[in-house]
Amino acid sequence: MKIAILGAGASGLYSAILIQRLLPHAEITVFEKETKLGKKLYATGNGHCNVLNRSLLPEAYNDPSFISKALSVIPASVLMDTLRSWGVALREDGNLVYPLSYSAESYVHYLFSYATNLGVHFVSPFLAEDYEADHKGHYFLLKNHEKIGPFDALIIACGAKSAPRLGSDGSFLPALEKHGYHLIPFRPGLAPIKLQEDIHLLAGARHGALVKAFDATQQLFQEEGEVLFKKDGISGIVILNAESAIYRRNKVNSPRLEMDLFPHIEEKTLIRLLSKAKAENASHYLSSLVSEPFVRLLEERFPSGNPVTIAAHLKHLVYHVKGRYDFMDSQVSLGGVALNEVTNQLESRHEKRIYFAGEILNIDGFCGGYNLSWALLSALLIAENFKADKGRMTKII
Numbered sequence: 001m002k003i004a005i006l007g008a009g010a011s012g013l014y015s016a017i018l019i020q021r022l023l024p025h026a027e028i029t030v031f032e033k034e035t036k037l038g039k040k041l042y043a044t045g046n047g048h049c050n051v052l053n054r055s056l057l058p059e060a061y062n063d064p065s066f067i068s069k070a071l072s073v074i075p076a077s078v079l080m081d082t083l084r085s086w087g088v089a090l091r092e093d094g095n096l097v098y099p100l101s102y103s104a105e106s107y108v109h110y111l112f113s114y115a116t117n118l119g120v121h122f123v124s125p126f127l128a129e130d131y132e133a134d135h136k137g138h139y140f141l142l143k144n145h146e147k148i149g150p151f152d153a154l155i156i157a158c159g160a161k162s163a164p165r166l167g168s169d170g171s172f173l174p175a176l177e178k179h180g181y182h183l184i185p186f187r188p189g190l191a192p193i194k195l196q197e198d199i200h201l202l203a204g205a206r207h208g209a210l211v212k213a214f215d216a217t218q219q220l221f222q223e224e225g226e227v228l229f230k231k232d233g234i235s236g237i238v239i240l241n242a243e244s245a246i247y248r249r250n251k252v253n254s255p256r257l258e259m260d261l262f263p264h265i266e267e268k269t270l271i272r273l274l275s276k277a278k279a280e281n282a283s284h285y286l287s288s289l290v291s292e293p294f295v296r297l298l299e300e301r302f303p304s305g306n307p308v309t310i311a312a313h314l315k316h317l318v319y320h321v322k323g324r325y326d327f328m329d330s331q332v333s334l335g336g337v338a339l340n341e342v343t344n345q346l347e348s349r350h351e352k353r354i355y356f357a358g359e360i361l362n363i364d365g366f367c368g369g370y371n372l373s374w375a376l377l378s379a380l381l382i383a384e385n386f387k388a389d390k391g392r393m394t395k396i397i
């Protein structure tokens with residue numbers, strides 16, 4: 001059996017390893033447009049690669065019911081067991097799972113050499129433009145005027161549009177549209193947010209906060225985390241998650257963020273702390289509570305220095321969302337091949353033995369290992385389709 005995998009990102013690599021282990025005699029070739037294999041993986045988790053989330057809460061994804069269904073076939077515990085069965089040593093930090101090496105680079109080196117030793121072939125650089133099928137149902141990949149094949153199955157793991165410098169630039173999407181797949185439009189997900197308010201005085205500041213996101217009618221999101229302030233926007237994991245929660249919706253209607261910079265301190269306690277600092281050190285009392293960029297902002301906005309007004313402000317910051325940063329700064333794409341185009345085991349409903357893995361499908365998760373978890377979960381679902389081939393191949397052998 002010959003299998004072509006399009007894309008040597010996480011989901012293509014995981015699919016290759018799973019199927020090669022299942023079918024040692026299969027000829028699996030992974031085609032990758034970048035010279036460097038696994039380019040995006042090197043950048044994950046700030047170079048540490050948050051490979052999995054142990055809890056795998058379906059609510060962390062845009063389509064919780066699809067994920068719940070997937071988890072009823074492949075329980076969350078199987079993901080860690082799978083990596084461990086490949087010899088990957090893991091460390092857990094709460095629900096966040098990392099390679100024990102704590103190094104994305106080592107993780108990439110380990111897995112690509114493992115795949116190669118299993119017998120997987122990698123071809124790079126290879127920019128696939130399209131594919132076609134012959135009358136026997138075999139597939140061929142098309143590049144310039146080259147036609148590579150035949151293959152019995154094709155796994156499309158080409159990612160989406162986020163972080164194009166790391167490979168996923170949407171170059172295969174026209175081919176999918178041409179073959180009649182319904183693509184939910186791609187939008188940047190897990191991206192920093194631009195604000196209507198002028199926050200340039202806060203550039204460089206970081207502050208823990210309870211962040212809530214709303215649209216005109218309802219609350220969409222709530223989470224605590226560190227907010228990083230930039231000249232024209234805000235970032236940090238909690239903000240990236242808020243951005244996805246806002247922009248997952250079809251229509252984004254007057255989104256705003258509300259922040260409590262001191263969620264564990266009551267407002268009256270803050271007033272008391274401010275009043276005490278002011279009594280002791282009137283010229284620099286704000287420095288007792290907040291970092292210097294906030295000091296400058298509060299001094300400008302509240303020249304009278306009333307502790308009651310300042311405490312209320314710090315507990316109830318309101319920012320109106322102007323937009324978000326683009327794909328360049330986004331970690332995952334919202335949108336993708338519509339889920340009704342595939343079976344529960346991710347086979348195309350209208351082209352036999354074509355499968356979709358990872359971010360190309362309309363699934364996106366929050367920060368915290370949810371997207372690499374999906375890359376593995378989707379590969380595990382696809383591998384289920386090949387279990388029948390194992391039976392057939394063993395009989396032949």
Ligand SMILES: Cc1cc2nc3c(=O)[nH]c(=O)nc-3n(C[C@H](O)[C@H](O)[C@H](O)COP(=O)(O)OP(=O)(O)OC[C@H]3O[C@@H](n4cnc5c(N)ncnc54)[C@H](O)[C@@H]3O)c2cc1C
Nearest residue numbers: 007009010011033045050128159167168358359369371372
């Ligand atoms: C900076 C950053 C940090 C992140 N950190 C984390 C993290 O710590 N934990 C987590 O869970 N998620 C993280 N993510 C998200 C996660 O990395 C992705 O969701 C995941 O890697 C997607 O895997 P994929 O295989 O589906 O797609 P990709 O990783 O995008 O791989 C697709 C591959 O296909 C190739 N390709 C595309 N088009 C073609 C073509 N026409 N021909 C040939 N090859 C093609 C691309 O070059 C690419 O190598 C991070 C993302 C970024 C950008």
